[in-house]
Amino acid sequence: MVKTVTGENYEVHDLSLAEKGQKRIDWARKHMPVLGQIREEFKKEQPLKGVKIGACLHCTKETAVLVTTLRDGGAEVFLCASNPLSTQDDVVAALTKEKNISVYAWHDMDNEGYYRSIANVITKKPQISIDDGCDLVTTLHKLKNGSKDPEIETVKKYGATADLMDNIWAGAEETTTGIIRLRAMAKDGALKYPVLATNDTPTKQEYDNLWGTGQSTIDGILRGTEELIASKVFVVSGYGHCGRGVAIRARGLGARVIITEIDPHAALTAVMEGFEVKPMTEAAKEGDIFCTATGCKGVIRLEHMETMKDGAVVSNTGHFSVEVDVVALEKAAVKHEEIKHMVDRYTMKNGKSIIVLAGGRLVNLALATGHAAEVMDLSFSDQALAAEYITKNKNDLKAKGGVVVDIPDDIDIKVATLKCKALGINLDKLTPEQEKYLSGWSEGTA
Numbered sequence: 001m002v003k004t005v006t007g008e009n010y011e012v013h014d015l016s017l018a019e020k021g022q023k024r025i026d027w028a029r030k031h032m033p034v035l036g037q038i039r040e041e042f043k044k045e046q047p048l049k050g051v052k053i054g055a056c057l058h059c060t061k062e063t064a065v066l067v068t069t070l071r072d073g074g075a076e077v078f079l080c081a082s083n084p085l086s087t088q089d090d091v092v093a094a095l096t097k098e099k100n101i102s103v104y105a106w107h108d109m110d111n112e113g114y115y116r117s118i119a120n121v122i123t124k125k126p127q128i129s130i131d132d133g134c135d136l137v138t139t140l141h142k143l144k145n146g147s148k149d150p151e152i153e154t155v156k157k158y159g160a161t162a163d164l165m166d167n168i169w170a171g172a173e174e175t176t177t178g179i180i181r182l183r184a185m186a187k188d189g190a191l192k193y194p195v196l197a198t199n200d201t202p203t204k205q206e207y208d209n210l211w212g213t214g215q216s217t218i219d220g221i222l223r224g225t226e227e228l229i230a231s232k233v234f235v236v237s238g239y240g241h242c243g244r245g246v247a248i249r250a251r252g253l254g255a256r257v258i259i260t261e262i263d264p265h266a267a268l269t270a271v272m273e274g275f276e277v278k279p280m281t282e283a284a285k286e287g288d289i290f291c292t293a294t295g296c297k298g299v300i301r302l303e304h305m306e307t308m309k310d311g312a313v314v315s316n317t318g319h320f321s322v323e324v325d326v327v328a329l330e331k332a333a334v335k336h337e338e339i340k341h342m343v344d345r346y347t348m349k350n351g352k353s354i355i356v357l358a359g360g361r362l363v364n365l366a367l368a369t370g371h372a373a374e375v376m377d378l379s380f381s382d383q384a385l386a387a388e389y390i391t392k393n394k395n396d397l398k399a400k401g402g403v404v405v406d407i408p409d410d411i412d413i414k415v416a417t418l419k420c421k422a423l424g425i426n427l428d429k430l431t432p433e434q435e436k437y438l439s440g441w442s443e444g445t446a
């Protein structure tokens with residue numbers, strides 16, 4: 001079990017890492033100009049004055065830039081991890097020194113520590129929830145409906161009570177899997193407060209999921225394996241936003257890329273973009289490196305791993321650790337060795353071995369440091385403006401009840417426009433004639 005230190009407003013691994021963490025936060029801040037501009041506006045206007053925000057996010061240097069921005073806008077922020085492996089210990093150590101920010105997170109948390117940290121956020125009575133994967137929202141809802149799940153018993157043990165959900169005005173969700181869970185809750189009538197779908201806004205989905213995941217996933221696989229990608233057969237499961245990014249980057253490094261899909265449109269897109277598409281039963285036999293990016297469970301199962309090449313590398317970049325059935329592999333293996341931190345070799349009865357990266361958890365955040373700051377600049381600007389929007393519109397939003405709400409277009413356009421400016425990208429402007437043409441219907445074949 002990882003040792004932690006606790007104080008009035010924190011539980012982290014090692015406070016002595018704070019100086020290193022602060023340098024990395026400052027580095028990220030330099031690469032997040034849009035969030036920097038929003039921070040300046042927030043400092044002046046204080047749109048979040050007195051608001052309590054509970055955030056369950058990957059605790060990276062970029063997240064530190066987000067939470068300090070929210071704080072500078074007047075909020076009090078309570079942060080916990082959204083994954084047991086994604087916390088950067090130096091970053092959270094640095095955050096303990098910040099006024100009006102509480103942080104409960106460390107790398108390699110056990111289940112009890114993970115839910116104790118969520119409880120530490122819930123008991124501070126947040127009015128806005130910001131999630132990456134929906135664990136804060138579902139914990140609040142399960143508490144409210146009297147669930148007897150072991151995780152709920154843990155949060156109760158640390159003081160969380162059912163009534164605390166009543167303080168929440170609305171939430172914002174960062175990732176695809178969280179949105180899937182929220183829509184399922186809304187459909188069942190289980191969702192009790194509105195949540196903004198930050199993930200679905202173009203400035204998030206088309207950059208963070210695609211290019212952010214593309215680069216950082218390859219980074220995680222390289223740090224884990226130290227292998228050459230060129231000449232390898234690289235199998236990517238799921239050709240959605242994340243999978244497409246991973247496939248494009250793997251091809252760029254010289255791999256022959258095979259896609260597995262369940263959706264005919266996604267499969268066609270992959271083929272049109274020059275990739276092979278095969279079912280996993282076939283791809284399993286050919287691949288050297290595998291990466292799942294589906295948001296689905298049991299994508300790579302024991303029956304697939306049994307047919308893989310000796311030494312095949314298996315990883316996942318989808319939100320939860322259910323895409324690769326590591327549990328079944330563990331049970332079936334005759335030998336398990338840790339090669340190095342987060343890299344395990346399982347030898348099977350047939351004598352072949354499988355290398356599993358990060359125990360099947362998010363490989364880009366567990367083995368590498370997540371997305372580049374330049375990409376998180378967009379996603380976290382969306383999140384900062386979502387928090388401002390919730391605060392300004394809390395009564396209207398509360399009246400909507402348990403629904404998933406789109407981020408207003410003007411937020412998305414503002415973030416994209418500021419990013420273009422920061423990158424020195426100059427756009428053309430529609431002439432009045434063009435505007436009239438695009439909004440009319442009378443001009444046709446001349």
Ligand SMILES: NC(=O)c1ccc[n+]([C@@H]2O[C@H](COP(=O)([O-])OP(=O)(O)OC[C@H]3O[C@@H](n4cnc5c(N)ncnc54)[C@H](O)[C@@H]3O)[C@@H](O)[C@H]2O)c1
Nearest residue numbers: 175176177238240241242261262263266294295296318319
């Ligand atoms: N690693 C990261 O940093 C990161 C970043 C953003 C999102 N995510 C997560 O990655 C996952 C994918 O997100 P996305 O935005 O790409 O979603 P998406 O909906 O755009 O794409 C998912 C794709 O997977 C396919 N799929 C579903 N089940 C499948 C199966 N059993 N076999 C093969 N293909 C299957 C779907 O048809 C779809 O094309 C989610 O869990 C999301 O939360 C991770």
